[in-house]
Amino acid sequence: MPTPLFTPAQVREMDARAFDRGTSADALMERAAGHLERAVRDLAGYGYGLRVTILCGKGNNGGDGLALARRLTDVGARATVCVVTGEETLEGLPAVQRDRWLARGGTLVSSPQEALVGADVTVDCLLGTGAAGEPRDPYRTAIAALAAERAQGTPVVACDVPSGVDAETGTVAERAVTADVTVTLGAEKVGLRMWPARGRCGDLVTGDLGILERRDEPVAWSLDDRDADHLLPFPPPGAHKRQRGRVLIVAGAQGMSGAAVLATRGAVEAGVGLVTCLAAPGSRDAVAGAVPEALTATFGDLDDRDDHDAAVADVLARAQDADVVVAGPGLGRGGGPTALVRALVERLERPLVLDADAVNALAEVPEALTAPRANALVLTPHEGELARLVDGPVQRNRASEYAADWGATVVAKGPGTVTASPDGRTWVCASGSVALATGGTGDVLSGMIGAVLAGDVDLARVAATVHWHGRAGEAAAALRHPAAVRAGAVADAVPTARARMAGDPGPRPGAPIPRPEDRR
Numbered sequence: 001m002p003t004p005l006f007t008p009a010q011v012r013e014m015d016a017r018a019f020d021r022g023t024s025a026d027a028l029m030e031r032a033a034g035h036l037e038r039a040v041r042d043l044a045g046y047g048y049g050l051r052v053t054i055l056c057g058k059g060n061n062g063g064d065g066l067a068l069a070r071r072l073t074d075v076g077a078r079a080t081v082c083v084v085t086g087e088e089t090l091e092g093l094p095a096v097q098r099d100r101w102l103a104r105g106g107t108l109v110s111s112p113q114e115a116l117v118g119a120d121v122t123v124d125c126l127l128g129t130g131a132a133g134e135p136r137d138p139y140r141t142a143i144a145a146l147a148a149e150r151a152q153g154t155p156v157v158a159c160d161v162p163s164g165v166d167a168e169t170g171t172v173a174e175r176a177v178t179a180d181v182t183v184t185l186g187a188e189k190v191g192l193r194m195w196p197a198r199g200r201c202g203d204l205v206t207g208d209l210g211i212l213e214r215r216d217e218p219v220a221w222s223l224d225d226r227d228a229d230h231l232l233p234f235p236p237p238g239a240h241k242r243q244r245g246r247v248l249i250v251a252g253a254q255g256m257s258g259a260a261v262l263a264t265r266g267a268v269e270a271g272v273g274l275v276t277c278l279a280a281p282g283s284r285d286a287v288a289g290a291v292p293e294a295l296t297a298t299f300g301d302l303d304d305r306d307d308h309d310a311a312v313a314d315v316l317a318r319a320q321d322a323d324v325v326v327a328g329p330g331l332g333r334g335g336g337p338t339a340l341v342r343a344l345v346e347r348l349e350r351p352l353v354l355d356a357d358a359v360n361a362l363a364e365v366p367e368a369l370t371a372p373r374a375n376a377l378v379l380t381p382h383e384g385e386l387a388r389l390v391d392g393p394v395q396r397n398r399a400s401e402y403a404a405d406w407g408a409t410v411v412a413k414g415p416g417t418v419t420a421s422p423d424g425r426t427w428v429c430a431s432g433s434v435a436l437a438t439g440g441t442g443d444v445l446s447g448m449i450g451a452v453l454a455g456d457v458d459l460a461r462v463a464a465t466v467h468w469h470g471r472a473g474e475a476a477a478a479l480r481h482p483a484a485v486r487a488g489a490v491a492d493a494v495p496t497a498r499a500r501m502a503g504d505p506g507p508r509p510g511a512p513i514p515r516p517e518d519r520r
């Protein structure tokens, strides 16, 4: 099942609703501490004799830590607690937890450095969802001490969020905790799935507090392999190639054949009935040589001022034979590509995927982006391309606003790609690897998206394809080395990544061909 993701404010509302129904804040804190205790023991193994250092702040995140200390002592672990702001700063529930801890025979150590000596595991209960901005002292110093201890090999469990990480936007303060496990309480917070925050969380574990209800509307979703596989097309038995979808790729200006080859390969490897690549003459020959499965043709000279109208008309005419058009990889920049992209956006009656130079061209004619349109438009910008489309700094957590403003599905690429469709659905990609941070992998993705939409324009499929592409990157990195993956290897890995997502060990001699209904 897709994982629902919420903002910290939504989780606070869930808390408040639980309080209205008679659940006490104390009970929620005890449940939170129970999840933390399990995470500590899962990480470190047997609890008896385990030395656990818990650094607490003065808010409820610190209160969770004090409740945890008591529970760990109950199972025979040795908890060392430091309230970094001083125990006298605690009020309300955290003060109640402090008193319970002291009544249980616990003590408090005044300095974080001293508390950390000899720890097997440390727990970050410094700052939670009530904090904002750059951590101030004494938190700042405590975070540094925790980092120094982790550098010596002591693992860190973060309570709710790693301190200094913004669980709404995914941004990370200059001084922030890096955890090995993060126990996110109540419901998964969207910012923890986004980068750079995701890189600070380690394993993400959800600690259910019984406050989430089915009717709660998440701001985003995260797909797993099975979710993504089920969203992706499966060829219907008896289909012929035209019914399996026809993709037209418009790419590869003169001298830019590589992008055209990779986008075409992306479409072919993702599995589609027919792929045609339209490219400038030299690039077309390269595509024909590199991808024999694709048909190829040329478009007229987009660089020629007097002739680009003819080239645009030619592309539009050829698009009549396609179910989806992908434009942009290696298309080049200038008046010709801009005129072509504008014509495609305004006149094409087919789903259109715009990547790379086509996104740059669109930034030249922003009125084309906001005009009402009937066809589905998918934009796949990386951060630099997205920055050209929006005013001000790019925030990937605002992808859903961009999608609504433009009436387009926005695939905001990067680590933890965010896909947002204009109907309000958002997905944060959980797959992928830094191995994908190399030239041409985005071209492979745009071809894959074209292939997947050729059968059915379900925009959730775009998010599923992003997940698939991430898995292909991981598979390529596993076969080679993350530092030595080229985009062509990602394209090679696309089919096996799909088979793995489907849980398919590969063809077995004599096995019946699986039908989609058997796989659901």
Ligand SMILES: NC(=O)C1=CN([C@@H]2O[C@H](COP(=O)(O)OP(=O)(O)OC[C@H]3O[C@@H](n4cnc5c(N)ncnc54)[C@H](OP(=O)(O)O)[C@@H]3O)[C@@H](O)[C@H]2O)[C@@H](O)CC1
Binding pocket: 012, 015, 025, 028, 029, 032, 057, 058, 059, 060, 061, 062, 064, 126, 127, 128, 129, 130, 131, 132, 133, 134, 135, 136, 137, 139, 159, 160, 161, 185
């Ligand atoms: N709701 C519930 O029932 C449940 C909540 N639970 C737990 O509560 C956590 C949220 O607790 P919370 O709201 O008390 O905030 P929390 O993050 O502990 O601390 C805020 C403190 O930080 C301070 N501060 C702020 N910014 C700062 C900065 N930049 N640098 C330095 N200090 C800064 C701020 O001080 P102030 O600025 O106001 O003086 C304030 O004192 C949540 O993450 C979860 O763990 C669970 O127990 C389950 C039940």
Ligand SMILES: Nc1ncnc2c1ncn2[C@@H]1O[C@H](COP(=O)(O)OP(=O)(O)O)[C@@H](O)[C@H]1O
Binding pocket: 356, 381, 382, 413, 414, 415, 416, 417, 431, 432, 433, 434, 435, 436, 437, 438, 439, 440, 441, 442, 443, 444, 445, 469
């Ligand atoms: N650090 C990373 N971790 C995971 N995925 C990444 C990372 N860096 C880049 N990617 C992915 O790699 C692809 C790069 O696309 P793009 O920048 O358009 O490349 P190009 O234009 O060279 O084809 C995107 O799918 C992006 O999400």
Ligand SMILES: [K+]
Binding pocket: 061, 124, 125, 126, 127, 128, 158, 159, 160, 161, 162, 163
């Ligand atoms: K924390």
